[in-house]
Amino acid sequence: MNNIYEVLSNKKIADKTFQMILKGDTSKISKPGQFLNIKIDDGFKYFLRRPISICTYKENEITIIYKILGKGTEVLAKKTFGDKLDILLPLGNGYTIKNKPEKQILIGGGVGVPPLYELAKKMYSQGITFDVVLGFNTKNDVFYEEEFRKYTNHIYIATMDGSYGYKGNVLDLIKGLGLKFDYYYSCGPERMLEALIKEKYDGQLSFEERMGCGFGACMGCSKKTVNSYKRICKDGPVLESWEVFIDE
Template identity: 50%
Template structure:
């Protein structure tokens, strides 16, 4: 973990209520895809934990949905604004288990961490298949970015306006054999993928957090290997340890 000041490079709406923010600053504490940053916002006591979508040596990209006052405040920030970040939080995804053809399954605001993960897996010569789930066409983002990386990409929409009609689990029916699953999204989606997947995998969880770095015990969950803090021992849990 590192605490540092980051500068907003850009902040734009890329889909309905969904914003992409690029921040410049020291990203050296970020060591794995699936980690998050915790952002201090003026006028709010608690920081906002947001997963990292893409990371370079001196910049990072986050994608967030406006769901409350904090994210609404974030959406109004312009280039040049300075933010205090705790970076390199959480365990992130582990790559060693992926096999040749892992599925990267993201639902809505769970799609962003799949981007960095996809980049890293491609760099290692794997053939990841990305399944992105959204409710409607106007919520879709980053489809072309994943395709530009060269990853096989499947989109599922609940209303059937684009791609496969239904959920990410319906998308799973269309991709053939796979070696592993990496998952991030709302809990009902995680559970559905957990039940449907025939391989092992890693699932990224969300919880309301106090500190984001393991001190307050605000986000603890039960696992088969004992209590774990989502912010510090997670947010990524292995399929084998999850208790629903």
């Protein structure tokens, strides 16, 4: 679905990290973990849209969180109330919530944190208990800690420089604190996801990939799995841990 969405707010919530709330149709969004593709054209002609995870949504309102990483997101950060954006959504297959096993955990890294927020809300509404582990580079990068705390009794923060929470990455924290779980849902940098796979944990991973079309036509975001290649934009971005192939 390709529509024009209106910016309701666009505010900085961490270092180079912004939360944007958009007004528009949300009726087709079906799962946490889906994403949208934004056309950015503000004096510059950007050929490719920018894929951004849907953080949370309600009727006619979508929240996204993004980090300034280049010219496209620099333009996005300058958008203000009333500005219009051409958006393609919803894209991809999101997370599949499991009622069992009992001990579940959400693991997010950096700008991979946002799609886990809607997942946390959905799991909480279904009476599923879970822990949350979030990883960032520094204290200045941390966001949504208090928002997640509304839905879990146990949230843990790791920063690479140790300026806030546990020093190290999310896996360092999990091992260092001896956190136990039977199943996980994750999103973050590929190195983080590969580390989780190598540990043989059972769960779901949402991959962040550069994309061309965003709906599976160009094959530009294909990822090798144990049986075939899958398009992250169409068959993902969420994949089961058992099916992801990585070079040892």
